[in-house]
Amino acid sequence: MQKNWFSIALILCLSLLFLVNAGYSLLLVYQSQSEIKTFLNPANTYPMLYHITVLLPESNDPFIEQLKTSIEKAVTADNGAVEFLFYTQQNSTADSAVSSKAEELFNLALNANVDGIIMFFSQAEYISSYAKRAKQASVPFTAIAMNYSSAADSYYVVSSDSYAQGKYAIQEALSVLGNSARIGIIVPYSTTDTVDSASFLNGAKTALLEHGKGKISAVIFEGDPALQGEEAGFTLFHNKPDINVIICSTAHISMNTAQLLIDKSLVGKILLIGSDENSEISRLLEKGVFKATIIRNADAIGKAAQKLIMEQIQKTGKPIQLSIKPIIKSIENK
Amino acid sequence: MKAKIRNRITLNSLVILIILITATTFTSILSLELTHGIGLLLKNNNTLKSIRDSLDNTHKHLETYLTFKNSESLKEYIKWSSTLESLIPSLNNRIYNDKLLLMERNLYSVLTQYLKTTSTAVNAKRGRNIPVYTAEFEHAVSMVESAHTILDTLHLKNMNRSLYAFDFFKEKFGEIVFINFTLIAIAFVLSILIIYRYSFAITVPITLLAQSARELEIGNFIHSIPQYAHDDEIGTLYTAFNNMQKSIKDAFEAIQKKSELEQQVLVQKMEMLEFQHKLKDSELLALQTQINPHFLYNTLSAGWQLALAEHDERTAEFLQKLAEFIRYALKPANRLVLVSEEVDCAKNMSGY
DSSP: OTTHHHHHHHHHHHHHHHHHHHHHHHHHHHHHHHHHHHHHSOTTOOBOSEEEEEEEEOOOOHHHHHHHHHHHHHHHHTTEEEEEEEEOOTTOOSSOSSOHHHHHHHHHHHHTTOSEEEEEESSGGGHHHHHHHHHHTTOOEEEEESOOOOTTSOSEEEEEOHHHHHHHHHHHHHHHHGGGOEEEEEEESOTTSSSOHHHHHHHHHHHHHHHTOOEEEEEEEEOSSTTHHHHHHHHHHHHOTTOOEEEESSHHHHHHHHHHHHHTTOBTTBEEEEESOOHHHHHHHHTTSOSEEEEOOHHHHHHHHHHHHHHHHTTOOOOOEEEEOOEEEETTTO | OOOHHHHHHHHHHHHHHHHHHHHHHHHHHHHHHHHHHHHHHHHHHHHHHHHHHHHHHHHHHHHHHHHHOOHHHHHHHHHHHHHHHHHGGGSOOSOBSOHHHHHHHHHHHHHHHHHHHHHHHHHHHHTTOHHHHHHHHHHHHHHHHHHHHHHHHHHHHHHHHHHHHHHHHHHHHHHHHHHHHHHHHHHHHHHHHHHHHHHHHHHHHHHHHHHHHHHHHTTOTTOOOOOOOOOSHHHHHHHHHHHHHHHHHHHHHHHHHHHHHHHHHHHHHHHHHHHHHHHHHHHHHHHHHHSOHHHHHHHHHHHHHHHHHTTOHHHHHHHHHHHHHHHHHTSOTTSOOOHHHHHHHHHHHHTO
């Protein structure tokens, strides 16, 4: 009987443990239930006024990511729900820069009768057919293109200005080197890229003519995959060792070329002008590897696209083509 | 007698049973909850699968009907399109800031539109309006493709989201399973402890009682059993044992007293016998005392003188020796004598 106290104490301790265990178990079940409830009915979900579908290419180009963020912000700020559908460009042919996947997703958006479609086109000439089909289905449609010049068309288009981008890049180079500028330009080879290479080069050439100084020593087309930008830069140095300016037309080309300059200790000897912006480019700009970067204004493009869609939904506007000028970000004005 | 031990055993058994039932029920509920959770996670995918099956069957029978115009296909088309129609309301139709819900809304719109289109196509087929049903069918094909795209995307996204939720769930699941095992183990240990404690509580006093019985068996009546404070069956047993011990002790003491008395009587009897024996001896002694030795000596002396007077010397010598012998014999028997005296006596008797 002397062991009674010990037994009772032990039983009490174990009972307590039993209860604590049971309680903790219930807590875990509650947490799991909450997680499932969150899964089934997300807590941050709330009704919106309209439904916009945005078709964007699958790309690791920071411009696309910035564009996505910009559209999302603009639509959400206006109490709209935005749905991004990403299409691969693998099935694209030389005849069509729009892949079958993009076509499929566009059909999907039309069949779903969404309140509006925003679609990105790397080649502006394909805009009209999609715009017509959207109009036929009475679905508001806004295209985003890198360069759009068909002012006569009655479509809603927001374009970046690749022409201006090329022009600004040359102006930046000439502002430093003037007559002695021997310029190498690297552009993407693929027509499905988010840059309109032809317009970019046109802009560059126009700027040279306008200023009457400097010259384009070489234009190199970067191949795929993206790492070949480094190889393109290497070829440029090899073929034209006298160049003192390199202009890059995309963010990836810019980063790869910058890496090449660093590796070959050419920073400061060759003027590097990049395109677009991400954290790496900003860092290299801070360090002086880039003289400047010509940024496609994704924020303004996204906002403009949302505005045009809203005008169509509210039937308040008329078809318009907006060209958004790029921004120059240099060491001086960063 | 209060049946407290029985009540305690029953109560303890019930406690153990309740602990085990609680642990088992708890474990079962948790298991059901987990299963239910996984079911919920896969619920959307199951609904999507049913929608896809219904859509494919609807479209297959629509195509067959539009191609061959047979009534069997039409019946099947109606059956499957009805099923599809009944499933559509389970999809979201409102605009939310959630990509899955938006995708569901797309599917809702596409399927609703698809059913309208196919209905128009069927009616056009009945009315033999070839351009209309051909155009509607083409439209329907496009919508089926869109629906497939959405279903595939939704399946994938739902599965991804389910897997994400399941990862969290799995983490908790592992902990819950561990806790359940712990609970069962604790319940088991608790039950064993309760059984042990109460079996100990019952057997210890009984063991002490058995020890006391053994002491009693060897005649140790002064051994006392420890106090048992509870008023239960064992308490009753203790009281009965104490009473029995007391009774045996009293009986033994009574027997012992009787024996002592009998011993005393025996001693007294012995003393009486001895006294009687002494009395006899005294009587004998008294009788001996009654014989006057001096008379005998005088008689023998008179005979001796007579013999001398008669000059019978031999008779005189005989009588003299007889007298000496008797004198010797009548001396106290418990006195010490010399051997020479005994020899002289013998010589006197033999005439030497």
